[in-house]
Amino acid sequence: MIETLKQTAKKAVEALKNEGAEKGESTVTYTVKHEFNVDGGEFSLFRTLFDKKMTMSAITGGKRGAISQNRYDDASIAESAKACMAAADASAPDEAWDIAPQIKNEDFTLGEVKPDLDKLFLRCRELMETIKTRFPKIIVEQMIIDHNETFEAFANSNGALFSTHKGNYFAELMFSGHEGEKATSFYVSILTTEDLDRPFIECGSIENDLANVEKQIDTESVDGKFEGTMVLMPLCSLELIGGLLMNFAGDQGLLTGTSPWKEKLGEQVADERLTISIAPLDGRIVCGERITGEGFPAENYDLIKNGRLNAFALSLYSANKLGLPRAKNDSDNIIIEAGDKPLDEIIASIDRGILVGRFSGGAPAPNGDFSGVAKNSFLIENGKIGPALSETMISGNFAEMLFRLRGVSKEQIAAGLFVLPYLAFDGITISGK
């Protein structure tokens, strides 16, 4: 299969050149997915998908066009090459468009490429039974557990030629706690794993998440408004900080010129205890990217190193446009370095604040202002975790918040696609009804 896909990708690049492209690239993918679904606590669906994808892009005279479709027979390749070139012809020239040079062509095999479906089903059933026994107040609204086998080949007109064959298991649980007519907010746990050696309940943060949600059935609200410390649970850090980082360090914020960090490369943008890496090759990341979407070999990099802005997360186009280095990978495998204090010690140091499980907020403003509802959260008072909260809003500014770091926990959650600690920030506005 891999050899066929490599030949297909090369054929697609040749077709672009035959249509007059000066530079061309193509990615060809074949995926097989097996997926079990649970709805309302009961198995509901077993599905098997066979899918294809081919992307092609062409550059001629600085003009670029791109196309994506799920067929790659000879006729479809020829037709797509024509459409891709027509799109390029219609565009304005921009010298920032380019493709990757040939560096080192490689073939990668990652993870458990073939699924053990019987074992996968048994692990699903085991998880459902464990939840019913150990967390009787939890209703699993939906659970999706699947195995994905992916064959992918990349080729470009500079001679770059890569392939990846990988397989991994993925679990997503959406659940809430219930007692009579009382119900908690829903929570979503996610996990990616290479194998089925351990029960799902022991992986990632699933057990901890279920236990936390069961404690949220009875809630209180915060009286009025105060400035306090916000402790983000690891999955919430991914949601809040991951999104804000891309606003500040990604293509959009830098190309529009609205990012407050546009002139800050090499400067201090956060407390020196904060180091954030994008690291698909880290051993704790499952089946991480080996080839970027643009055809470069993927490398880990530090976005923020000891509080200093070390790199931007830029595509090749944006990097050329802005005269800055491109990102060394385009994954979202975020790793935040652990701190030296256990979570308990950080909590014990807080007079008044909030432990946030999930953030439900509007898209952050370009200037870093954010505000939203703190979901699945607990009050922190006098160094202790207090009652669960409802209808509590939090707001702050991302750029300012990163300098008000109270602590980074020693504990980290590794869930396959990310490795994250608990993060505590001072100076957050917390308001109740």
Place this chain on the structure above:
Amino acid sequence: MIQDLLTNKKHLFADGANTELRAQRNTNRQVVLLNGNLVNNMQKDQFGVSARVYENGVYGFSSTAEYTDETVKEVLKAASENAAFLARHAGKGKGLFRPEKPGRIIRAYDLTEIEQRTYIEFASALDSYIAQKYPDLLSRTVVAMADSMEKLLCVSNGCDGHSVLPRSYILVIMNYPTPEGKPVELMKIFGGCGTFDQNFRKPEECYAGIDELYDRIRQKAEGVYPEAGNKTVILGGELSGMLAHEAVGHTVEADLVIGGSVAGPNLHKRVGSELVNLTDFAHTAFGKPAPLPVYVDDEGVEATDAVLIKDGVLVGYMNNRDSAERFGMVPTGNARAYLFSDEPLIRMRNTAVLPGTSKLADMIASIDDGYYLLESNNGQADTTGEFMYGVTFGYEIKKGKLGRALLDTTVSGVAFDMLKTVDMISDDMTWVSAGMCGKKQPMPVGMGGPAIRCRITIGGR
């Protein structure tokens, strides 16, 4: 149009199962001009066939990107085997669904292929207009986009269908600095159901909307943060539509009711003031085509309106065939799939708060100290009914008159509490349809509403 390779496979459907075969093509076209640079110039097509088989209370599903007589038979076989596997291990002892009205609903036609050049030239014309007229912007983005969904459906005991649903939009996004130099952002969306050439004839037709967007971003740049707390506000139609979709709509999707949503214990109870009525329209609303009409769903149910709240009382859910039987309700055609490789889920179509009798001007005049909230960039809701929206544009109301514009803020509340505070509803309607609802799969949906006066928690800064 998709060739029919499905109808002649009906003889392969098993007697003891409900079976659906669906061939589907999705297309997406998008060009993005950022400060005049074409940063995206993309065409995307996805086409294939799937089968779903219901047996003993569980489903088996399979799909493939190849569409031939052989692959149709293959996905049918694979879906049957998957259903049998799950039925063997986790069957629920259920029989077939109640039969649905048989028939065949055709709403399909050939979509004209529009050259990518058309999108680029139209977006470039708008970009040039903005660049020349408004050089003081921090940045400008113009997006021209179109998508379509063609579905050919063949089912074992219901209604077959063939439909096409095209949408096309222009998005204009502006950034402008506040006096302190911080950027603020606003977006305007043009377009709706229909192909790009049907919705956009001349760039000049968008100029007035662009001018209004620029006026608003200038006002916003000089704006203030609202005072945080529980306030009397008027939610404009865009926000009341989002309320209908996010805060109420999701909680009354029957799969989320089964999962424990707040709508479960509230059926047939008062959840809003007597002024509040809320319906998920299938294809026609107030005598006109709904923004994104659905005529038959992907389980073969002819689509009809789902009345959800009547005179403030929760009267129904949105169902698929399975949940309708569980709740003793009539399915109204809410089971929809996004791609050929997606299984149908319970989804909204065109969900709206119904208009009332008040005039907007009277509603504004009635408020001594509050806010008029007009635009949002996103919203989220919980199965508990707790919701939040990001508000990107609005005004203070002071002594019955509009005051200063607002900077970005957030509003939140609990739907079934907040709806009880609704005491005025305007007699007009605003619909939006450019967004995608996210629930395992994306899905184009319409949402709408009038202006409503209510109490809500506003975040301030």
